[in-house]
Amino acid sequence: MSEILYNNKRNNKWGVPMENSKNEKTYETLRDMIFNGDLKKGEKITETNLANTLGISRTPVREAIRRLEQEKLIDNNRIANPTERDYQDIFEMRILIEKFAVAKATQFFSPSDIEELENYVEIGYSGELEAKMDVNKSFHEKIVNGTKNKMMIEYFNQMQSIIYLFRKTVLSYKRPGLIDEHKEIVTAIKERDTERAEKLIVEHLKADLEFGLYYLRDDE
Amino acid sequence: MSEILYNNKRNNKWGVPMENSKNEKTYETLRDMIFNGDLKKGEKITETNLANTLGISRTPVREAIRRLEQEKLIDNNRIANPTERDYQDIFEMRILIEKFAVAKATQFFSPSDIEELENYVEIGYSGELEAKMDVNKSFHEKIVNGTKNKMMIEYFNQMQSIIYLFRKTVLSYKRPGLIDEHKEIVTAIKERDTERAEKLIVEHLKADLEFGLYYLRDDE
DNA sequence: TATCTCAAAAATGTATACAAATTATACTTA
DNA sequence: TAAGTATAATTTGTATACATTTTTGAGATA
Structure with missing residues (x-):
């Protein structure tokens, strides 16, 4: 099991997460x-x-x-045993946040930010399954962090646990085209093409949801 | 002090909030x-x-x-002693949610839903200060509930506490034009004019924030 | 005076005991 | 048998005691 922490730690007075x-x-x-x-x-x-x-x-x-x-x-x-509807709700919310975030990215991401995204794409192609999952999360996280909106980032992080459960259940990180889509999004960001980036990430997330739900329906 | 509950109660098995x-x-x-x-x-x-x-x-x-x-x-x-930045972040998030919500409203609100909104506008004009505050909250809540997205509604509700603090601090429910703007938004919903409704609510929220921040700057 | 150190005080974390509420079970009655 | 009811068992809510950590502050030292 990966070591990712979908954390929500309380902070001490230096803003450093403490181990309660x-x-x-x-x-x-x-x-x-x-x-x-x-x-x-x-x-x-x-x-x-x-x-x-x-x-x-x-x-x-x-x-x-x-x-x-x-x-x-x-x-x-x-x-928890989330229903299809629950997942749809979460993705609706996610789409709102990530669409906003990717627009910010096209406006403000530095070359090194973009390089970081490209790196995740790279690993997405070459890495092991475990790594793919981590890197998928990092990719989206990087974009959302670009909003620099504390509240938005926190809500996004809170949603990660359920999203993780979803992915785990339906193995959606195995979806064909997933990494290609990431790559296209990075290209749009690089070209500062806000509308295209928005469109791509919305489609990407919708595809993710659909793929997941397709397999979820077998499970139960 | 008003009796509004920005609640987050845990539910019992019948989905009814219980008094812990x-x-x-x-x-x-x-x-x-x-x-x-x-x-x-x-x-x-x-x-x-x-x-x-x-x-x-x-x-x-x-x-x-x-x-x-x-x-x-x-x-x-x-x-808490929220900074200007904190309020900006919250409103950024709010705008995302309410813009999405008002679009749903133009598509799906029934005549009786719209009547309810009109009622809030009415009271907004005629009511006491206390009532104005309540009704302002109800107005936005009604719109957000229209998303029928549990997660979105919950996040919105969670933000209400800080928003209440903001309003209370800066008396922003006294802002000129506030109710007129509500009225215009209702009109746009009634006419099923999605784009106009989106535009209006975004402007409305931005004006609210600006007005509040203007007075907040004196306070501290 | 400034800051360092260390002990005392206070606060939070954790365990446990007891109270109140909820849930399960066995028994009654229609 | 089905539905209802009372009691036992379990579980959660609350208080309290103790452990650990953090904060405070007085005195030492540069």
């Missing part, structure tokens, strides 16, 4: 248990149980659960 | 203390102190603080 030790670790553990299926979709959970399983008290479990509820990985004392 | 008693009440109390200035912007807070003040244990205070952190009303053990 148990709290933080519990959150990560539970999140990973959801991702890798140790905790199954729709499964009922209790604080008591999880605390026993992890050999700690309910207090840190409680806080971890609250965070996971925030990210919609837990809902109503159950492990 | 102390937890919920503590959240509301603290939020209102922030809104009405009992807790001042930038003021340092501690769980211990608040618990003593409210005459309860730290546990529910803790959870309430977490929720307020989520809404950015508390940050880093201090009552």
